[in-house]
Amino acid sequence: DARVTQTPRHKVTEMGQEVTMRCQPILGHNTVFWYRQTMMQGLELLAYFRNRAPLDDSGMPKDRFSAEMPDATLATLKIQPSEPRDSAVYFCASGQEPEYTGELFFGEGSRLTVL
Amino acid sequence: KNEVEQSPQNLTAQEGEFITINCSYSVGISALHWLQQHPGGGIVSLFMLSSGKKKHGRLIATINIQEKHSSLHITASHPRDSAVYICAVSRRPHKIIFGKGTRLHILP
Numbered sequence: 541d542a543r544v545t546q547t548p549r550h551k552v553t554e555m556g557q558e559v560t561m562r563c564q565p566i567l568g569h570n571t572v573f574w575y576r577q578t579m580m581q582g583l584e585l586l587a588y589f590r591n592r593a594p595l596d597d598s599g600m601p602k603d604r605f606s607a608e609m610p611d612a613t614l615a616t617l618k619i620q621p622s623e624p625r626d627s628a629v630y631f632c633a634s635g636q637e638p639e640y641t642g643e644l645f646f647g648e649g650s651r652l653t654v655l
Numbered sequence: 656k657n658e659v660e661q662s663p664q665n666l667t668a669q670e671g672e673f674i675t676i677n678c679s680y681s682v683g684i685s686a687l688h689w690l691q692q693h694p695g696g697g698i699v700s701l702f703m704l705s706s707g708k709k710k711h712g713r714l715i716a717t718i719n720i721q722e723k724h725s726s727l728h729i730t731a732s733h734p735r736d737s738a739v740y741i742c743a744v745s746r747r748p749h750k751i752i753f754g755k756g757t758r759l760h761i762l763p
Contacts, residue, residue, distance in 0.1 A: 583753040631698060644688065648697035
């Protein structure tokens with residue numbers, strides 16, 4: 541049963557700490573998205589990778605957020621230093637060229653609380 | 656004005672009722688997605704369509720490209736259908752724009 545796997549599912553941390561979220565896309569998918577979901581803003585795109593190359597990270601605060609794909613089976617989203625306003629659910633999704641006609645497959649999300 | 660608007664924002668109905676959720680968009684798209692999110696849960700893709708109609712079980716999704724409008728219908732609704740339903744549109748090159756979602760609550 542192919543699915544996108546995210547870790548951790550829940551994370552509570554103190555302001556100023558580094559947070560790393562990980563995503564294992566579905567094997568064979570060539571695109572990976574990171575989204576952030578909040579009550580106020582809904583789902584927002586943070587970063588987009590195709591074939592491991594970052595093609596769009598315009599939605600990501602550059603001073604504290606970074607996203608990478610060290611290999612085809614792992615995508616990471618790092619926040620350093622974290623702030624209370626970063627509290628949200630972070631979703632990873634993967635697909636096969638979803639920007640045109642492909643279906644998106646989402647992970648279960650990582651719920652981050654920054655105190 | 657949001658590029659993707661959903662209505663209603665909240666909907667409560669009795670089990671068995673026919674449910675319709677609407678989505679209007681103001682930009683050119685390559686595809687439209689309907690997603691389902693249960694409380695505290697992940698997001699599941701229900702449909703992806705670029706024309707016409709698709710059906711899966713009790714769920715039906717339609718899209719009218721000329722009118723820039725899509726509807727998601729649920730027949731014989733059940734309490735387990737209670738969730739947030741999100742409309743999203745895909746634009747070239749890769750932008751996906753999400754609606755704010757419709758919170759559906761089906762009462763037994």
